């Protein structure tokens with residue numbers, strides 16, 4: 001399903017407010033029950049304003065004797081997203097000021113957008129740019145700016161609690177795949193599988209939106225939901241051949257950060273994590289920002305040490321095609337997201353029914369420190385933190401072990417009646 005959807009939608013002209021974006025979103029809404037929110041052009045969203053709808057009807061670059069060098073009909077990246085219209089004969093020098101190329105890939109067309117800084121522009125390969133030797137060229141860019149509606153798709157999985165975990169992906173990168181359709185496909189597949197399962201404890205909201213302005217539009221129109229947002233995960237770049245990277249939120253000690261980071265440790269041994277903004281900045285910025293402050297992490301596949309410039313080779317170029325992704329990697333990422341959600345659901349305070357050290361051999365759970373010194377020490381270290389003030393993730397973080405390693409032990413304790421799980425702290429030791 002994920003790869004089929006990507007093949008169907010990737011080449012659409014999915015600019016932030018555009019017919020192509022809407023077409024992709026409506027198609028996705030056929031896959032899962034989705035509410036589509038609309039925000040009209042000009043509407044104020046905190047310090048931002050919803051931009052116009054943008055359409056490019058035709059655009060090309062020709063020699064003066066009519067030889068066509070660049071044609072928007074061949075590739076949506078040939079025109080700067082939100083380019084002003086322009087028609088005329090320009091000198092080679094002026095043309096080059098408006099002709100963008102990729103900084104690293106000479107054969108690729110770059111992805112260039114100027115949503116708020118209005119200018120006209122075309123994009124081409126470095127190879128084509130280098131071949132331009134004439135004195136003058138003809139440029140035709142027929143674009144239209146008009147009132148429209150920015151769209152945000154929302155899939156809600158109601159939980160027992162109103163406390164909400166947000167999952168966000170953006171859809172506004174025309175004719176590119178890994179950034180950003182893979183995050184959309186993985187999040188919708190995860191939503192579908194969650195919807196097919198038992199009711200979760202937390203409520204989950206999945207948002208599909210145009211980057212930055214879509215998050216600002218949604219948050220500014222749903223301020224009443226913000227206090228219930230207890231964590232989140234942004235998803236993109238999940239099809240390429242790079243290791244998973246978990247980027248922390250602005251609050252690295254939050255339960256969301258502790259839980260996801262300790263859980264991922266044993267789920268994918270290639271995965272690494274990094275601080276906020278240092279792997280790849282995206283929509284999680286709007287959720288972590290002042291006045292919102294949701295601890296939202298992000299999951300992507302990014303080469304280690306890539307920050308700041310190159311998350312993966314084909315990034316923001318016409319080479320970001322279905323060829324660089326695989327169904328197998330999408331499936332692995334989807335399963336990883338679901339396992340992280342499972343850990344999040346399980347992350348409760350561990351409350352002791354016991355006082356003092358547990359008589360482990362009496363309960364049949366003693367580990368011989370002669371034959372298994374590590375296991376024995378870990379059992380004690382976990383047991384002494386079961387005090388109604390530590391969550392599973394807190395214990396895992398303190399001990400620098402995986403969420404699952406703690407879970408396996410406290411689950412046995414729970415079956416033996418030694419502990420119980422609480423959504424809120426339940427301190428059992430005297431306050432001093």
Ligand SMILES: [Zn+2]
Pocket residue numbers: 173179316
């Ligand atoms: Zn991008």
